[in-house]
Amino acid sequence: MFSLKHSVSACLVLATSYSVPALAADAAAGAEKAAICAGCHGPNGKSSNPQWPNLAAQQPDYLAVQLKAFKSGTRKNPMMQSLTANLSDQDIENLAAHFAAQPAAKAGGDTALAKTGEEKAGICLHCHGAQGQGSAQIPRLAGQHPGYLEAQLKHFKEGSRQGGPMQGMASRLSDDDIKALSAYFGSL
Template sequence: MDLIKPSLILSLLLAWCWTTPVFAADTAAGEQKAATCSGCHGPQGKSSNAQWPNLAAQQSIYLINQLKAFKSGSRKNPLMQPLAASLSEEDINNLAAYFSSQQAAKAGGDPTLAKSGQSKASICLGCHGPSAEGNGQFPRLAGQHPDYLLQQLKNFKQGSREGGPMQAIAASLSEEDMKELAAYFGSL
């Protein structure tokens, strides 16, 4: 009976170790590296310019995927591509850990448009999470600048930005639908 207890304890300990996630990313290193990002994306990833997205509280997997896409050139942006090209895998992971750990931003949005957008938001929430907080590889929309979201929807619709189902979804939206959705998500 005494032999069972240590083996049971060892088994439980090993099971716990195998199921406990490993967090290799270093948020402090990410914070240092993020100084380069703050010029556009703002301190702690809270952009004051609607041309640049908020990175605060963004999904880390999404950030990693986007930085890798900029680095490889599969996502085009004349500013981001050279910046991402200089990042190591560790830098990318650290930046994602840092920005995802920041308090979410709230950009606001036209209240009238936001109210109309709320009734249309269900088309987005299946992938982007029930509160638009993001869902793994799908980005956080809540608190994002409405003008930024509107531009991204237009880019998907025009095909200048690719992203699986987003092109088809954006193609089904009118200009007014896009403005209303952008205002709603910005207001969250």
């Protein structure tokens, strides 16, 4: 496991490794565009399918960075690349503002596994916040589907998803740790 010093250093690297130009976001305009997102991410960003993330209450800067990464192809997902191809930077900022303004989702998770995950969560909370709420370009984990979180941690661990210090963090987690942490954050 990482020490507190390594965790804080990793968070600082992650926080300074992305930059998003500030545009005045219009959440109402984002709500109009969000219809294309509802099929997978659910009404108001609350997905009923654990394969797709909840977008409700997600950090707007994080959403904007991820949408731009899908659009540029630096984050791979054929469906998302297709859906973001014709979005302007303003559209992206508006969508991010819309989803960030939605009430948080709560996905739930295996209670016993969540208790184990809570004991291991310190490594995540240094960057993702005391309640898993995220900040700026660090994503909200609280209320996310455990299955989605588990898949993303495995992608980071195997290197098929890139993202600042997350490869290093995930590489130190066992499959059991990943399941427990995912259940914990889903339960918040």
